Amino acid sequence: NAGVTQTPKFRVLKTGQSMTLLCAQDMNHEYMYWYRQDPGMGLRLIHYSVGEGTTAKGEVPDGYNVSRLKKQNFLLGLESAAPSQTSVYFCASSYGDSSGNTIYFGEGSWLTVV
């Protein structure tokens, strides 16, 4: 049982390049999330999904897009990377909404934009 798996773990991008972070969960969870973590800022929600085919904006959605074509996968896209997007990105999932349900996090993806 792998839980939440993110790829890639590390990536260096040049400003203006695009990339997609992949997240997969094998727990049959309905809800999936993308967070970014920056020093002193805690975890901030970028986008989330309450089920296959649905997405919604979180606290800091600008510059990112997401897709949830399959229940087990949640993709985070950067269309034109900026240095301000240098961060650690965590994918997460939960069985139901975050009220009363544990959130399971992936191991993180370290992204540097130069």
Next chain:
Amino acid sequence: GQQVMQIPQYQHVQEGEDFTTYCNSSTTLSNIQWYKQRPGGHPVFLIQLVKSGEVKKQKRLTFQFGEAKKNSSLHITATQTTDVGTYFCAGHGGSQGNLIFGKGTKLSVKP
């Protein structure tokens, strides 16, 4: 919007000393969750508190939820080097919305 404040930001203790981190919300919470993140790792769920005044214990860790459901604390008795990491509280405001994470308290333990 809803905010969750967590203090202190950093705490350095000698092994064996106690440690407490506090979490305060600007609004009443339906529940609060606590997570631990080891250095270089990912957040891992510790516990959830739901009831007003609730107290839960996990070995040396004691979690409290305030009577007004606007604050919470995590207390570690006799810290060990294995307690090193960042502790996050995360509050949920109700049926709508998502968990709002505090900025975390980074604990270091000197052997």
